[in-house]
Amino acid sequence: MTLAKIPLAGVIGHPIAHSKSPMLHGYWLKHYGINGHYIPLDVAPENLEATLRQMPKMGFVGANVTIPHKERALEIADQVTDRATLIGAANTLIFLEDGKILADNTDGYGFIQNLRQNAPDWDPASGPAVVLGAGGAARAVIASLLDVGVPEIMLTNRTRTRADQLREDFGARVKVVEWVQAGNVVEDGATLVNTTSLGMTGKPELRVPLDGLRKETLVTDLVYAPLHTDLVNAAKSKGCMTVDGLGMLLHQAVPGFERWFGPRPEVTPELRRVMLQ
Numbered sequence: 001m002t003l004a005k006i007p008l009a010g011v012i013g014h015p016i017a018h019s020k021s022p023m024l025h026g027y028w029l030k031h032y033g034i035n036g037h038y039i040p041l042d043v044a045p046e047n048l049e050a051t052l053r054q055m056p057k058m059g060f061v062g063a064n065v066t067i068p069h070k071e072r073a074l075e076i077a078d079q080v081t082d083r084a085t086l087i088g089a090a091n092t093l094i095f096l097e098d099g100k101i102l103a104d105n106t107d108g109y110g111f112i113q114n115l116r117q118n119a120p121d122w123d124p125a126s127g128p129a130v131v132l133g134a135g136g137a138a139r140a141v142i143a144s145l146l147d148v149g150v151p152e153i154m155l156t157n158r159t160r161t162r163a164d165q166l167r168e169d170f171g172a173r174v175k176v177v178e179w180v181q182a183g184n185v186v187e188d189g190a191t192l193v194n195t196t197s198l199g200m201t202g203k204p205e206l207r208v209p210l211d212g213l214r215k216e217t218l219v220t221d222l223v224y225a226p227l228h229t230d231l232v233n234a235a236k237s238k239g240c241m242t243v244d245g246l247g248m249l250l251h252q253a254v255p256g257f258e259r260w261f262g263p264r265p266e267v268t269p270e271l272r273r274v275m276l277q
Contacts, residue, residue: 007036008059009260012051012073013066016040020275021064024253027274028265036261045069049076056095062260063093064253070136077103087139088169092256107137108144110252115220117251117267118243122218127190128152132182132208134162137222138195142170145191154189156182187212192235194221199229206231215239222248227276246275 011021017040025038041063043051048069055063065073070089074080077090078100084090090103115122129150131138134157142153153170156177157163163176177185186192186208198206200223210231213219219235224245232242250267258264 005059007034007061007261008039009036009062009064009256010039010041010060011064011066012041012043012048012069014042014044014068016042016066019066020249021066021253024250024271024275025257027271028257028263029261032261032263032265034261034263043069045072048072052076052093052101053099056099056101060095062095062256064091064256065093066091074103077101079103081105083108083143086143087136089136089139091252092259094256094259104255105140106252106255107140107248108147109255110248110250111141111222112144112148113251113254113267114245114247115218115243118247119218119220119241122191122241124148124150124191128154128188129191129193130154130156130182130185130189132192132194132198132206133157133196134159134166135195139166139169141193141195141222142166142174145193146170146173150191154185156185183209183212186210186217187214189217192217192219194223194229194231197223199223199231201225210234210238213238213240218243221245224249246272250275 011019019040022038022040029036073090079102081104084103084105087105090105092104092106094102129145131153153174154177155163155174156179158179167174167176197203217240219240220243221229221231222245223229227244235242
């Protein structure tokens with residue numbers, strides 16, 4: 001009798017010890033009774049391609065990639081989904097049976113699902129979105145917001161040239177606003193998204209004036225450490241609907257887990273409790 005191979009997946013970064021993904025996928029593997037493993041892999045940039053090419057031979061069915069490998073993983077991949085191409089980065093890799101690598105990006109999916117689950121009355125078409133930051137996370141957020149029907153995105157970043165590049169990539173529905181003017185456009189947004197690391201534990205504060213923030217605006221912060229950032233707390237005090245960043249991490253993991261291990265996992269209150277321990 002031949003025993004079935006134990007499916008392996010993991011998350012590749014440099015560093016990687018801080019990642020919550022092993023806890024997340026480990027919870028689902030146990031919950032669904034799957035005999036598989038998901039492990040953290042600290043891989044230096046110069047070793048990324050050799051590692052990825054070897055992993056299918058070692059029994060890996062796929063992997064997540066995080067900082068600093070998201071753009072490079074896209075270049076290495078043999079096949080790339082449309083959304084990964086649009087975002088310009090990969091966060092989810094599927095190793096096909098012939099050993100080829102398929103690159104996808106589920107960050108935008110995770111972002112939208114987090115809003116839909118935690119702010120079910122949110123209407124993307126109700127008005128412009130104000131997006132703070134123009135890094136890799138912003139690309140995923142902008143792509144997904146445009147996809148679900150947000151009419152206009154007012155994008156602002158401390159370095160103007162990065163915002164201008166996104167305007168060029170995504171088109172006329174993206175308007176660039178000077179960082180010093182961010183507080184002035186907050187009142188125009190139906191949705192406000194912080195995609196920067198400002199406000200994260202150990203990082204500088206997010207210093208955008210929120211005086212004009214309307215209580216009808218949905219406010220979400222991709223930062224989830226701390227879970228309740230100063231932005232989220234300030235928005236709550238003004239009566240806004242707020243969505244924290246943890247749900248995006250949980251939802252972006254769903255498509256990868258399904259491709260690698262079979263069941264489509266659910267993001268439940270119990271899972272959130274486990275992840276916050």
